[in-house]
Amino acid sequence: MPIPDAPAPAPADVIVVGGGVVGLATAWRLRAAGASVMVVDPDPGHGAGWAAAGMLAPVGEAHFGEEPLVLLALAAAARWPSFAAELTDETGLPTGLLSTGSLLIGADPSDRASIEDVLAFQRSLGLDAERLTATEARSAEPLLAPSVAGGARFPGDHQVDNRLVLAALRAACGGEGVSFVADRVARVDVEADRVTGVTLEGGATLAGSVVVVAAGSWSGTLGGLPDDVRPPVRPVHGVTLRLRAGDGTPWLGRVVRGLVHGRHCYVVPRADGSLVVGASAEERGFSDAVPARAVHDLLADARTLLPVVDEYELTEATAGLRPTTPDNAPVLGPAGPTGLVLATGHYRNGFLLAPLTADAVAGWVTGAPVPEVARSFGVGRFATGPVPAAP
Ligand SMILES: Cc1cc2nc3c(=O)[nH]c(=O)nc-3n(C[C@H](O)[C@H](O)[C@H](O)COP(=O)(O)OP(=O)(O)OC[C@H]3O[C@@H](n4cnc5c(N)ncnc54)[C@H](O)[C@@H]3O)c2cc1C
Structure with a gap:
């Protein structure tokens, strides 16, 4: 038939x-x-x-000249707890919402000075952002390298598991x-x-x-x-890496964003102990290729902040295209x-x-x-x- x-x-x-x-x-x-x-x-x-990495970062992503977006982002962040709860109630599926806050860490004194500027801007908008000395940063996250120069804590920036x-x-x-x-x-x-x-x-x-x-x-x-x-x-190309914890690898407790010799990176821990490391940002049209340099730079920056990254297994490098407006x-x-x-x-x-x-x-x-x-x-x-x- x-x-x-x-x-x-x-x-x-x-x-x-x-x-x-x-x-x-x-x-x-x-x-x-x-x-x-x-x-x-x-x-x-x-x-x-x-x-994506799934960070819900109204403060960490607050940039000079983007004040209207900050208001939108704060209002969106406030909706996440009920949105995630409703999604899980309806489907029985998790969202990986982790409300553990985020750190922003400078690798060297010049990175730290740039973070000070950002912090001043964030505080001028009344955002919840605290300055951290190097010692305070390492006591908030003991896996940070002894060499880090300090930074900031964003108690209200959380994460979901994007997938x-x-x-x-x-x-x-x-x-x-x-x-x-x-x-x-x-x-x-x-x-x-x-x-x-x-x-x-x-x-x-x-x-x-x-x-x-x-x-x-x-x-x-x-x-x-x-x-x-x-x-x-227009598309703005970005790469994230996924890393799996080995047996006995210590777990990172919260999102660590970093400024490493002027370059941005972040390390996002998942509930299963795995990590997402991101992210490059390049204008490459609609290409979704993964440039070897992006993988190299992300790993280098992540291990500068968190030497424990060496103990993880690299399982994936993925490119995505952020939809971007002027x-x-x-x-x-x-x-x-x-x-x-x-x-x-x-x-x-x-x-x-x-x-x-x-x-x-x-x-x-x-x-x-x-x-x-x-x-x-x-x-x-x-x-x-x-x-x-x-x-
Ligand atoms: C590396 C990276 C890291 C990121 N990290 C974060 C983060 O931590 N936190 C955060 O909030 N955001 C993050 N983002 C941004 C976030 O992923 C994007 O803003 C978001 O995915 C945009 O969603 P969207 O549905 O508009 O577009 P997309 O997720 O790109 O989805 C668009 C969909 O449209 C479909 N489509 C395209 N053309 C057509 C067509 N002609 N007909 C029908 N369907 C079509 C595609 O197949 C696709 O499924 C990140 C992005 C990248 C690339």
Whole structure:
């Protein structure tokens, strides 16, 4: 008997383009709010989030000139405990949320001086950041090298296990009845200034009255988006390493971020004793190759801070593409034709920002309350507008 064609998917209220951490969290929240939701992604649950470290770091990631993003990040961090609890309640799956805080450690006096500048900025914003002498740093984390120059503690910066979160979100979406289409979207379809669905790369169309663009670094490449609302997203390449503890290897107690002779790195311990070491940051277009230099530099910097790294086994080096915008903040909210919603550009904070992004998008689509802090991140902030006439 011939194999029948698979039935065409039923029309969805909402089509989410991209099933990375942002798309999956958003689909889950939209479905819970009553929408019929379809996620289109050839490889859901991967994307940049597969390479990520899962740090929830509103303070450690606070940078000069990014004050609005800091407010968003703090609001997102506050949502994580209930988001993680709900995810685990619904799926029975862990998220690896560890609330053990983070350290930022300078390898030499010049690194320490740079950390002092960052600390002054963080404190000027009222962020929870404490200065640590070298002795205080080593008593907070005894595995630090005796040579470290001190640094800072961020008691409110925590972590999840990114891959556990992706698996739990996938399961939560499945459990709620979100449907998945394993394909790539070529184009968002628009008629009479209203979204009607998407066209897949093979030419098939899917109908939907709302399309959420959550395709990470690829969000700006989708066809059909009007130029004035096309998110200005580009990929910033990053590598993380995964290391397994040997028998008897002492366990690191918390996230250690480092500045090592001017270079940033971090070492993130998991509940099973393994480590994630990250991360390089390079403009390499859409390449996901792993440069040998990145592996070398990350290992060298991690063992400068934490000599115990030598006792671990290197099991993986993975590259991912951080979806990045000109101001390093995400692009959120309705834009252009009726039914188009943007949820992209989360750069180095996609895990941290996912719960807040998901609630905001669910609000915009279903009419539920939208967190106020999310409203400042529309794509309109990048519009240059007409050149004013000369006086
Ligand atoms: C090395 C590294 C370390 C990081 N560490 C952290 C961290 O510690 N904490 C943190 O909060 N964040 C971290 N991040 C950032 C975080 O991973 C990203 O911000 C986040 O993954 C962005 O999520 P996303 O769903 O928007 O994009 P992605 O995770 O990239 O997912 C996009 C999805 O869209 C799909 N897609 C693409 N094109 C199409 C198309 N045409 N049609 C359908 N689907 C499509 C892809 O297959 C993919 O699954 C890190 C990132 C990297 C690379």
